[in-house]
Amino acid sequence: MKTMMLKAANGAPSARIDAEVTMQAIETVSMPLRESATEALDHPVRGRVNAWGLRLLDAYFHRKYRDIKREAFGGLPRVVVEIGAGTGANLRYLDPGTRVIAIEPNVHMHRYLRAAARRWHVPVDLRAATAERIPLPDGSVDAVMCSLVLCSVRIPARALAEIRRVLRPGGRFWCLEHVAAPEGTALAQVQRALARPWHWLFEGCDPRRDVTGLLRAAGFASVEVRPFTLHTGIVPIRRQVAVVAVR
Ligand SMILES: C[S@@+](CC[C@H](N)C(=O)[O-])C[C@H]1O[C@@H](n2cnc3c(N)ncnc32)[C@H](O)[C@@H]1O
DSSP states (O other): OEEEEEEOTTSSEEEEEEEOOOGGGSOOOOOOHHHHHHTSBOOTTHHHHHHHHHHHTHHHHHHHHHHHHHHHHTTOOSEEEEETOTTTTTGGGSOTTOEEEEEOOBGGGHHHHHHHHHHTTOOEEEEOOBTTBOSSOTTOEEEEEEESOTTTOSSHHHHHHHHHHHEEEEEEEEEEEEOOOOTTSHHHHHHHHHHHHHHHHTTTOOTTOOHHHHHHTTTOSEEEEEEEEOOOSOGGGOEEEEEEEEO
């Protein structure tokens, strides 16, 4: 059994847990192949464009997020579920050897994700599934993470219920998300003006989603939210939050 420290959003050690999770202990909930395949996001054009675009933006986002992601995702337990892992942008912030169960419905991301896993020495168990139906048993993991995903999931309340379900009591969910700007601000106007094309282009991404409100309503024992501004020319995503929620 391995004992480790978990970090709060401010980087300070905040809880001590016994992480006896091994990949062997986490059994997959059996799901018929056909069913899981229909959950894949495999639009022949947009799926590829998004995968390629994310890969292209990898270095840019690393420059923008480096410090905040190191703080949020550094020192996580040795087994982590990552929702919407994309092209593997977050793997570099995990300790080498961390095992990641990656839930990624866009199959066009998978080859980039596998390459990132090799590059950062983070073994990945990749599932073409969605956050709304995570193929893991109840209470089977200590840590779930994601970035820039809750804006895109089709049924966010169900996705959050699923994240809670797979976490053990006391387990944590770390996420970084862009959020809706307060009404009346210039940023809110930009988000409103771009919402429709944005949603189409980025496969369901809603720049106006009240992610913080959804997290607070999701039944976690505690939700710690740290707002920050991402200094980026991608204006609709400038307003963001770093969240740690405890089941
Ligand atoms: C903007 S990308 C972010 C990717 C990665 N997390 C990052 O920060 O670079 C959004 C990701 O969420 C995934 N996604 C969309 N809908 C999803 C769902 N219902 N369940 C899980 N992932 C989803 C997309 O396929 C995509 O990989």
